Amino acid sequence: MADVGRCDFKKDILPKSESVIDMIRIATYTHQMPGALEMINYCHDMGYETTINIMAVSASREDDIAQALDLVAKSPVDVIYLVDSYGSLFPEQVRRLTAQYCEVAEASGKKVGVHMHNNQQLAFANTIESISHGASFADATMSGMGRGAGNCFMEQMLSFLRNPNYKLTPTLKFVEKYVAEERAKGSQWGYDVPYMLTGALNRHPRAAIAFLKDNRTDYNELYMDLLNELS
Numbered sequence: 001m002a003d004v005g006r007c008d009f010k011k012d013i014l015p016k017s018e019s020v021i022d023m024i025r026i027a028t029y030t031h032q033m034p035g036a037l038e039m040i041n042y043c044h045d046m047g048y049e050t051t052i053n054i055m056a057v058s059a060s061r062e063d064d065i066a067q068a069l070d071l072v073a074k075s076p077v078d079v080i081y082l083v084d085s086y087g088s089l090f091p092e093q094v095r096r097l098t099a100q101y102c103e104v105a106e107a108s109g110k111k112v113g114v115h116m117h118n119n120q121q122l123a124f125a126n127t128i129e130s131i132s133h134g135a136s137f138a139d140a141t142m143s144g145m146g147r148g149a150g151n152c153f154m155e156q157m158l159s160f161l162r163n164p165n166y167k168l169t170p171t172l173k174f175v176e177k178y179v180a181e182e183r184a185k186g187s188q189w190g191y192d193v194p195y196m197l198t199g200a201l202n203r204h205p206r207a208a209i210a211f212l213k214d215n216r217t218d219y220n221e222l223y224m225d226l227l228n229e230l231s
Contacts, residue, residue, distance in 0.1 A: 001024075001025045001027055001053075002024055002025065002026055002027065002039060002043075003027045003028075004026065004027065004028040004029075004032040004035040004036050004039060005032060005035060009039050009042060009043070010042065013042070013043060013046060013048075014046070015046045015047060016046055016047030016048050017047060019048075021048065022048065022049055023048060023049040023050065023051065024043045024048045024049075024050055024051075025050075025051045025052075025053050025081070026039045026040055026043070026050065026051070026052050026053065026077075027053045027055055028052060028053070028054060028055065029054070029055055029056060029060075030054060030057075030060050030061075030064040030065060030067070030068045031064070033067075033068050033071050033072075036052060036072075037071060037072075037075050040052060040072075040075045040076065040077045041075065041076065044076040044077070049078050049079075050076070050077045050078055050079075051077065051078060051079040051080070051081050051113060051137075052072055052075075052077050052079075052080055052081065053081040053083050053113075053115060054068055054069075054072075054080070054081065054082075054083060055083050055085045056083070056085040056086060056204075057082065057083065057084070057085075057097065058084060058085070058086055058088040058089050058093075058202050059086065059088075059202055065097075065100070066100075069100070069101065069104045070104070072104070072110075073104050073105075073107065073108040073110070074108070077110065078110060078111065079110060079111045079112065079113045079136075079137055080101055080104065080105050080110055080111070080112055080113070081112070081113040081114065081115050081137070081139075082094070082097055082098060082101050082112065082113070082114050082115070082130060082135070083115045084115070084116045084117055084123075084126060085117065085204075086117065086119065086198065086199055086202055086203060086204060086205065087116070087117035087118055087119025087120055087122070087123070087148075087149050087195065087198075087199035087205070088119065088120070088199050088200070088201075088202040089116075089122070089126055090120075090122065090126075091122070091125055091126055091129040094114075094116075094126045094129045094130050095129055095130075095133050098112065098114070098129070098130045098133040098134055098135055099133060099134070101134075101135075102133070102134035102135070111136040111137060112130075112134060112135045112136060112137070113135060113136065113137030113138070113139065114126070114127055114130035114131070114135040114137070114138050114139065115139040115151070116130075116139070116151060116152050117146070117148070117149055117150070117151060117199070117205075118144055118146075118149040118150050118151060118152070118190065118191055118195075119148070119149040119191070119195040119196055119198060119199025119200075119205065120196055120199045120200060121191050121196075123144065123149075123150070123151055123152040123153075124152050124153060124156045124157070124160075126152075127139075127140070127152045127157065128160055138152070138157060139151060139152065140152040140153060140154040140156070140157040141153075141154055142154050142155075142171065142174055142175055142178070142179055143155065143175050143179045143190075144189065144190055145179065145182075145189055146189055147189070147205070147209075148189065148195050148205040148208060148209055149189070149190060149191055149192070149195035149196075149199065149205065149208075150189040150190050150191075154171055155168070155171055155172065155175065158171055188212070192208070192212065193219050194207070194208035194211045194212055194219065194222055195208045197219070197222060197223050197226060198226065201226050201227070201230065203226055203229070203230075207222065207225070207226060208222070
């Protein structure tokens, strides 16, 4: 993953022939598209598969999303990712956005991917909704491990797909050994009330992360603070 404006990609990204990496994901916001396109072209020329992860679309204007997709369609990127950065989207919104992304992707010979966050416990539902309406790439992590509320559970995805090419047993063994171990060490991620609040209010999870770091439990106070930020 390479974030626009947060890495020295011309220095840090080696040619594919010198790298163990096959794919590079360019993470961007709609207002950073010129920088994202520069990175896409550079990584493509270096021999990599590329994706563009357009972040925080739940907080973006519809015309900005449409313009970003139009620019991406003209680039050599391989996969366009629908990303629910704040865990705020509901299945009906995912269905509409997936259709929009797929229309652009199919017309330009690209694929669509989906990357969901679990603030409202909808990462799995939103992922399978997107797959059902045309997404070809679906992100998932072991037991939903990820920043804040985490992501779609790998265990759920493999059970849902029922594809003989994918085995659930190795994943369960990994979770049993390594994820349980990380939990025992104190690593924390996954659904919690503060993440639900930022997701429901379409806010960046930083406030919830800070709230939990301070071991606070005054959930209504957090809710009032978030509402005041919106007013």
